[in-house]
Amino acid sequence: MLVLGIETSCDETAVALYDSVQGLVGHEVYSQISLHANYGGVVPELAARDHICKTLPLLKKLLESCEVDKKDLDGVAYTAGPGLIGALLVGASIGRSLAWGLGVPAVAVNHLEGHLVAPFLGELPHPRPPFLALLVSGGHSQFIWVKAIGEYEILGETLDDAVGEAFDKVAKLLGLGYPGGPEVAKIADQGDAKRFHFPRPLLDRPGLDLSFSGLKSHVIRIIDRLGHTPDAEEKAAIAAGFQEAVVDVLVGKSLRALELTNATELVIAGGVGANLALRQRLTELAESRPLALFFPKLQFCTDNAAMIALAGCLRLQKGESQLSAFDALPRWELLV
Ligand code: KG4
Ligand code: ZN
Secondary structure, eight states: OEEEEEEOSSSEEEEEEEETTTEEEEEEEEEOHHHHGGGTSOOHHHHHHHHHHHHHHHHHHHHHHTTOOGGGOOEEEEEEESSOHHHHHHHHHHHHHHHHHHTOOEEEEEHHHHHHHGGGGSSSOOOOSSEEEEEEOSSOEEEEEEEETTEEEEEEEBSSSOHHHHHHHHHHHTTOOSSHHHHHHHHHTTSOTTSSOOOOTTTTSSSSOBOOHHHHHHHHHHHHHHTSOOOHHHHHHHHHHHHHHHHHHHHHHHHHHHHHHTOSEEEEESGGGGOHHHHHHHHHHHHTTTOEEEOOOGGGTSSOSHHHHHHHHHHHHTTOOBOSOOOOOSSOOOOO
């Protein structure tokens, strides 16, 4: 079964072809970063307008480079949420119309499920449900018990900002570019993480809930106390202290989640899963206990359509599809 995946939930226009036998056939991502750079964040109206311009040319490029004719498609999967409503509607409309025109089934994919299946795009071995997942992206920070693909239990989640959002906000406070996560990570490498003290929010409390907005407020207080715009060394120290606090919390809570669930497999999904400091610390954790870690390839941590095509393929294989009516859901939690 050859499935086209379309992802337009935020600031990446992406298309991919996934074959149930061959695996990933090809994928393309067009990032709108430069479009939003001057605004320090994604402007929803601009994002939607740009997806309209980019999706079909990107699809044409993908089909040509993979030497696939659109008539060979057996199904179309598109991200239906969560995300920016205008942006989602572009992918949903194009996906639905294509499927309708070609007479193949279409399936609405939850973007979070896409992130969760991203490790299955890598080499074997793959995680085997039930497993524990830490989903850390720009919009979500959750511990998820994956009983099966499609059957989820949320064990804990952020009470305020998502961790990627906190990275982005701290980057803005430090005058760094967007998206902030990679920028903060880059300067954190040269910084003295001990120069400024950072709290470890909720780490001393039971349970698996998380909180990151306090760390952002802490950065505001540090800058206020300095009384001047931080110089390069101070910025690096703030970035390093912030990143170390985030990683301490995520690793500490992951350990607790592993103990609570007795899980021996942990999947790290979402854009913040690309953070090398987090990967390093989790790898160390896995060396101290019976634990198999599954990180998606770096390119499949952040938004892409390969994960959407794969998630859609799994659902289409189960016979799931929607005939004609379609929906885009800015808020769409994973079904519990
Ligand atoms: O999963 P994703 O591409 O989009 C959402 O579904 O939200 O995640 C994007 C988030 C952004 O907040 C970005 O700053 C963060 O992931 N991110 C990182 C890194 N790369 C991306 N955060 C920390 N370190 C990174 N290397
Ligand atoms: Zn995402």
